[in-house]
Amino acid sequence: MTIGFWRLGAAALAFGLSASALAQQKHPDFSGLYFPAVGPGMRTQTPNPLPYNDAAKKLLADYEQHFTLDDDPGRYCIWPGMPRAVWGAPFTVEIKQRPEDVSIYWEGYGMYRKIYMADHNPPKQLVPSAMGHSVARWEGDTLLVETDKLKPYPYMTRMATSSAAHVSERLHLEQRAAANGKPAQYLVDEIVLTDPKVYTEPVKIKATLQARPDLSLIEYTCTDTLWDDYLTQRGLTLPDLDALPGGDKE
Amino acid sequence: MQRTITVLLAAALAALALPAAAHHSFAVYDMTQNVEFKGVVETLKFRNPHMAMTLKHKKPDGTTETINFVEGAPANMLVRMGLDPAVIAPGQEITAFGAPRKDDPSSYFLKAIVLKDGTRFQSIGP
Numbered sequence: 001m002t003i004g005f006w007r008l009g010a011a012a013l014a015f016g017l018s019a020s021a022l023a024q025q026k027h028p029d030f031s032g033l034y035f036p037a038v039g040p041g042m043r044t045q046t047p048n049p050l051p052y053n054d055a056a057k058k059l060l061a062d063y064e065q066h067f068t069l070d071d072d073p074g075r076y077c078i079w080p081g082m083p084r085a086v087w088g089a090p091f092t093v094e095i096k097q098r099p100e101d102v103s104i105y106w107e108g109y110g111m112y113r114k115i116y117m118a119d120h121n122p123p124k125q126l127v128p129s130a131m132g133h134s135v136a137r138w139e140g141d142t143l144l145v146e147t148d149k150l151k152p153y154p155y156m157t158r159m160a161t162s163s164a165a166h167v168s169e170r171l172h173l174e175q176r177a178a179a180n181g182k183p184a185q186y187l188v189d190e191i192v193l194t195d196p197k198v199y200t201e202p203v204k205i206k207a208t209l210q211a212r213p214d215l216s217l218i219e220y221t222c223t224d225t226l227w228d229d230y231l232t233q234r235g236l237t238l239p240d241l242d243a244l245p246g247g248d249k250e
Numbered sequence: 251m252q253r254t255i256t257v258l259l260a261a262a263l264a265a266l267a268l269p270a271a272a273h274h275s276f277a278v279y280d281m282t283q284n285v286e287f288k289g290v291v292e293t294l295k296f297r298n299p300h301m302a303m304t305l306k307h308k309k310p311d312g313t314t315e316t317i318n319f320v321e322g323a324p325a326n327m328l329v330r331m332g333l334d335p336a337v338i339a340p341g342q343e344i345t346a347f348g349a350p351r352k353d354d355p356s357s358y359f360l361k362a363i364v365l366k367d368g369t370r371f372q373s374i375g376p
Contacts, residue, residue, distance in 0.1 A: 069278045074299055091326060107326060109299075218326045222298045 028141050028173050030102065030187055033217070034093040034209035037186060039179030044087035044207045046159060056160070056198045063156035073155050077222035079111050081130030082147055083167045083191045084159055087207035092215045095187075102136065102143070107220050115145055125149045128163055145169040159203075165195040178210060185211040279349040279359040281374070287317050288345045296335040298324045303338070303360060305346055319348055322360030323373035333371050338363060 089108030
């Protein structure tokens with residue numbers, strides 16, 4: 001028996017579902033917990049070498065001459081930002097999808113990104129940011145996302161980008177076997193980075209996240225480290241409140 | 251029986267070594283080495299993006315030295331492995347495995363921790 005979509009729609013409306021909710025149901029729901037995929041052929045590979053243009057190559061050479069491996073922005077809790085954040089941090093990722101937007105929270109560095117749906121009047125963004133301004137639309141089961149308004153990421157050994165960078169993404173769900181042979185769901189993000197100030201050609205990266213509903217999010221504080229190190233430099237020690245008597249838990 | 255907890259994070263941590271996307275390269279360490287130290291934890295900074303620890307190690311001649319593990323796995327990774335920081339708090343006796351810095355062999359990356367009951371938390375490498 002075939003039931004036409006209009007009949008399903010009429011039935012849904014009869015049960016109180018709005019037209020917009022019905023439209024949303026036609027698209028995949030990316031909501032859930034994920035972790036960067038590991039295993040043969042799963043791990044995201046950043047192009048190496050990157051197609052830096054001649055000017056950027058000179059900046060890279062100068063950078064490598066003056067900066068060491070210890071001069072690491074990550075140690076100072078600098079967000080990798082887009083597009084690096086998608087695959088760079090081996091921690092849980094939580095995605096929440098609504099008709100008007102998709103919110104992504106990375107446990108690592110506590111990074112947060114909002115992807116606005118183009119058909120829901122996305123807000124404008126005045127100031128460049130690490131995650132930039134992302135606007136999306138559906139093409140069948142694939143979410144197409146365009147991101148600009150990125151602030152420069154001038155760390156030449158870490159896939160640098162300028163404020164002219166633009167990131168295009170195609171996100172879709174796939175079902176296939178995980179590294180342990182069991183069926184699993186993956187969110188595949190096909191990324192194209194263009195940045196004519198820095199690269200001679202578009203940089204393409206395929207990032208894969210595995211759905212991991214068994215995981216949880218753990219609070220990730222990074223700036224404590226900066227504060228700790230500052231106190232050490234100042235020769236200061238904070239009071240140990242836990243050393244006070246009373247209130248001990250079993 | 252020794253219990254080893256490595257989880258998929260070891261592979262993920264290795265992914266951090268990728269130069270372009272990673273926040274951190276481990277090339278400053280000689281990761282081929284796996285130096286064992288048995289001792290008592292002196293200080294612990296259980297934090298992100300990397301934990302740090304010092305260990306009072308008793309040498310074969312009876313004297314002691316402080317081993318400086320300047321970095322290890324992120325605190326969140328260790329928690330996800332099931333490591334309660336209380337079991338490696340100052341005063342706890344543990345065995346630690348480290349990789350020395352190439353330019354400062356007295357500083358180590360903390361690769362693994364083994365508790366007195368044999369439970370092993372391996373963050374990277376063998």
